[in-house]
Amino acid sequence: MKRILPLFLILSLLLSSCGAKPDGESGKVKVYTTFYAMQGFAKAVAQDKADVVSIVPVGTEPHEFEPTAADIAKISKADMFIYNGYGMDDWAKDVAETLPKSVKVVCASVKSDPYIGDPHVWLSYAGAAGELQNICSAFSEIDKTNEQYYNDNYTSYMEKIDNLGAEYREAGLAGKKLFVTHGAYAYMCNDWGMEQIALEGISGESDPSPAQMAQFVDEIKQSGAKAVFYDPLEGDKIAKAAAKEAGIEALELYTFEGDSEGRDYITIMQRNLEQLKKGLN
Ligand SMILES: [Zn+2]
Structure with a gap:
């Protein structure tokens, strides 16, 4: 006997498939982000409900990145496209203008920690919280059925960040001078009362001149600092040269702009705290 589906069921099936999100191949929300932190x-928010791919390849420094036509074609087929803003990934704004309306575009730094002339806002407590909140809202908006799931993930991740914040607060970082090659830690320094002294600018785009290097090494010697910090993503050449000149060591301090080991924010920030405890005078 032939079964005939009731009309209301057919209609509801049709309606649900029309507005269906997620619509990625795997049934997951398909997300592209500009770089690793996003x-x-x-x-952290979507976990197994989304396929999240970074356009900037792992191991590539994101500041000078330019997308290819193939990258843009991929993003245009996504459900969501997330970028940081604050000058970190300006190419995303141009790409966003060309995307079909089916792609939800999220600037994660909107209403995060106010801009202080440094794009690395996710390295601050308020910045990370704000970006996670914005990303959580975006997932809830395009995938309403899983709203509770996203909110729960956000809440439990924020608990971990809170605990980490307590560890940073108790580490006695206030008043310390942080000598770095890539000037990426203004937010981190603001949070914990440190002072950043950077050899290169925010994006670490060019090698320092001999005069800049000499001045940097002088300041290190005067301060009695124990380490120069650098992100392995930019390479250790300049940091090691400065450290050698000053007679101290060079230590890794991650920006979370990329990580060859695929670690998450909490793991990276925990590691950073260990390094700060080890290398700050
Ligand atoms: Zn950077």
Whole structure:
């Protein structure tokens, strides 16, 4: 006997398939992010409900990145596209203008920690919280059925960040001078009362001149600092040269702009705290 589906069921099936999100191949929300930090935050919120891919390849420094036509074609087929803003990934704004309306565009730094002339806002407590909140809202908006799931993930991730914040607060970082090659830690320094002294600018785009290097090494010697910090993503050449000149060591301090080991924000920030405790005078 032939079964005939009741009309209301057919209608509801049709309606649900029309507005269906997620619509990725795997049935998951398909998300592209500009670079690793945004991918990390999106994964923390969406977990197994989304496929989250970073356009900037792992191991590539994101500041000078330019997308290819193939990158843009991929993003245009996504459900969501997440970028940081604050000058970190300006190419995303141009790409966003060309995307079909089906792609939800999220600038994660909107209403996060106010801009202080440094794009690395996710390295501050308020910045990370704000970006995770924005990303959580975006997932809830395009995938309403899983709203509770996203909110729960956000809440439990924020608990971990709160605990981490307590560890940073108790580490006695206030008043310390942080000598770095890539000037990426203004937010981190603001949070914990440190002073950043950077050899290169915010994006670490060019090598320092011999005069800049000499001045940097002088300041290190005067301060009695124990380490120069650098992100392995930019390489250790300049940091090691400065450290050698000053007779101290060079230590890794991650920006979370990329990580060859695929670690998450909490793991990276925990590691950073260990390094700060080890290398700050
Ligand atoms: Zn950077």
